[in-house]
Amino acid sequence: MARRSQRPISDGALRLAQDRFIAAWGQMGSTWGISRTMAEIHALLFITAGPLNTDDVMLRLSVSRGNASMSLRALVDWGVISRIHRRGDRKEYFQAEEDVWTMLRQIIRERLRREVHPVLALLFEVRDLTDPAAAAHDKPVPLDPPAAGEPLPSTPEPAPLPNLVAEHNRRLDSLLELIQMLDRLGERFVGSEGRGLKLAATLLSKVS
Amino acid sequence: MARRSQRPISDGALRLAQDRFIAAWGQMGSTWGISRTMAEIHALLFITAGPLNTDDVMLRLSVSRGNASMSLRALVDWGVISRIHRRGDRKEYFQAEEDVWTMLRQIIRERLRREVHPVLALLFEVRDLTDPAAAAHDKPVPLDPPAAGEPLPSTPEPAPLPNLVAEHNRRLDSLLELIQMLDRLGERFVGSEGRGLKLAATLLSKVS
DNA sequence: ACGAGATTTCAAAAACTTCTGAAAATAACG
DNA sequence: CGTTATTTTCAGAAGTTTTTGAAATCTCGT
Incomplete structure (x- = not known):
């Protein structure tokens, strides 16, 4: 039942840290005239190591496909994330510019x-x-x-x-x-x- | 009947220039996360020489008393305009900081x-x-x-x-x-x- | 202390923005 | 090509912000 408290910094803690970061970035975005979701997606891609696809984003942030699609496109237009194609995979992946x-x-x-x-x-x-x-x-x-x-x-x-x-x-x-x-x-x-x-x-x- | 076209730059032209300025500033404000009205009031006070009172603002920008009151207060809180009291006049006047x-x-x-x-x-x-x-x-x-x-x-x-x-x-x-x-x-x-x-x-x- | 004028507040309405979801378009594969 | 996986679009729904206006509060002058 109990979560293993032994592991140094648990997956749960990482997850929590990511979520908090995403929330903070989303909030900042909205006070600077960027839609919250867009800022959150950017935060997610920035804080996450690997590239994510649309479904990953939808699932992780609980947003609709349409919203994810449009926000991702807008982020690409802003030039702060880029599309990645992986061979043998029909999905598109996205990755944030990591140099701040x-x-x-x-x-x-x-x-x-x-x-x-x-x-x-x-x-x-x-x-x-x-x-x-x-x-x-x-x-x-x-x-x-x-x-x-x-x-x-x-x-x-x-x-x-x-x-x-x-x-x-x-x-x-x-x-x-x-x-x-x-x-x-x-x-x-x-x-x-x-x-x-x-x-x-x-x-x-x-x-x- | 006809407006005098002799005067160098007519009152009408000044009025038009002010209105356009107000509109431009209002637009900029809204893309930077400030309500349009608030930015417009600031623009009006900035571009106008003398201090204005709440009624002046309401009249000139066609906004309600409540809106004018709240926006003016917010601008004062931001420290970009100041209240002015004139003796013998119960109204409050406002004036924008003029040093950009x-x-x-x-x-x-x-x-x-x-x-x-x-x-x-x-x-x-x-x-x-x-x-x-x-x-x-x-x-x-x-x-x-x-x-x-x-x-x-x-x-x-x-x-x-x-x-x-x-x-x-x-x-x-x-x-x-x-x-x-x-x-x-x-x-x-x-x-x-x-x-x-x-x-x-x-x-x-x-x-x- | 009163009353007239001025300002502030705030609940409800209007305006605007964002989000959804299903349908249309596009691209990939065999 | 036809089939299927994926992405895009967009009209309407949901959500949020802004505005209004009337009532409450405040402020002075007398």
């Missing part, structure tokens, strides 16, 4: 591509809407409006529009610059083959 | 605190479950378990489990180290008063 630096680089690469770049493009468009320089039609707007002593308004939009547009542009530009900076930083990290990231770590320790 | 570096620092600080640290704690717990050194109870486990010939199940685990636990620990440790590294990086960035981030930007340009 490569994994991180891949995640950053994809987030830049899918999320940051589109937003940057939008923000540039927005910038153009009020860009004085681009005001080819209408009339070119002087960057600096005349005298700058402003009577502080009462409620929200108080003054007779002293220079709302200039203020808008200033704020937008500062945000654009920040995001572009982060983008360049990311691209650099992502670009440099292999070493790139460890380099960042090194830098980190340097900046006392 | 400070804003970024604040966001990183909170994400570390709310999301990274809890996961790190969980991962450490998981690590302990299979830590040979920590096996005080039971029996100290030799890093390499004796002869471990186990009848292999059917599919996934092919080899005779030479050292599943050691492999598990290796993977878990590499992930833990990565996350801790990022955590330290974040803390450092967040900690250094003001300059911290620009410094990072400088570093960035240095790393050719």
Whole structure:
């Protein structure tokens, strides 16, 4: 009846550790905008040594075939797991990238591509809407409006529009610059083959 | 009747630019795990010069009072906007942090605190479950378990489990180290008063 | 201490996301 | 080819998050 408590670290303990890890990773995933199941599958593949097939995943995590199939495909698209074919076996197997630096680089690469770049493009468009320089039609707007002593308004939009547009542009530009900076930083990290990231770590320790 | 097309960049254009900005920021927010409305309110406050009150926000973004109230409070909790009291006015006004570096620092600080640290704690717990050194109870486990010939199940685990636990620990440790590294990086960035981030930007340009 | 105005709370509704399961498509083998 | 194993797709179900609005609570000024 009783479980053998003799074995150093029992299979049960390993199983438990895996399950807890999977749960933790799944939770983290969901707070960062990734579906829980997808993160859990990734966790399972990462923490497990051998490659697993769709049925293994379904069984282990109790998810439907459809869900497993779509999540696995999405993970492949993100480049954090890969398909493996075994001869004499019609099933497909999956295996996680096991180098965590490569994994991180891949995640950053994809987030830049899918999320940051589109937003940057939008923000540039927005910038153009009020860009004085681009005001080819209408009339070119002087960057600096005349005298700058402003009577502080009462409620929200108080003054007779002293220079709302200039203020808008200033704020937008500062945000654009920040995001572009982060983008360049990311691209650099992502670009440099292999070493790139460890380099960042090194830098980190340097900046006392 | 017709709108004056003479003014350089019309109020309408400003309004449009604001709306587009708000939409873009709202979208970005939702892909990063922040509710759309919350991100939109932040965008509105950021892009608008003066402080706004709850009714301004409700009106401008067409959201309910309850939603506006909760989202504003959440933004205050995140430390990216602040409450403003005006004498002789019973309403509360809100204003966004306008320095984007400070804003970024604040966001990183909170994400570390709310999301990274809890996961790190969980991962450490998981690590302990299979830590040979920590096996005080039971029996100290030799890093390499004796002869471990186990009848292999059917599919996934092919080899005779030479050292599943050691492999598990290796993977878990590499992930833990990565996350801790990022955590330290974040803390450092967040900690250094003001300059911290620009410094990072400088570093960035240095790393050719 | 009252009352008017402002804010917060929270249960229920709406909107959105994820998951399922069976049917359709695909690929492998003989 | 036809048969069979496997994967993909997708409409609807289930689950989760977000939003609403009205009631409760709070805050001041008098």
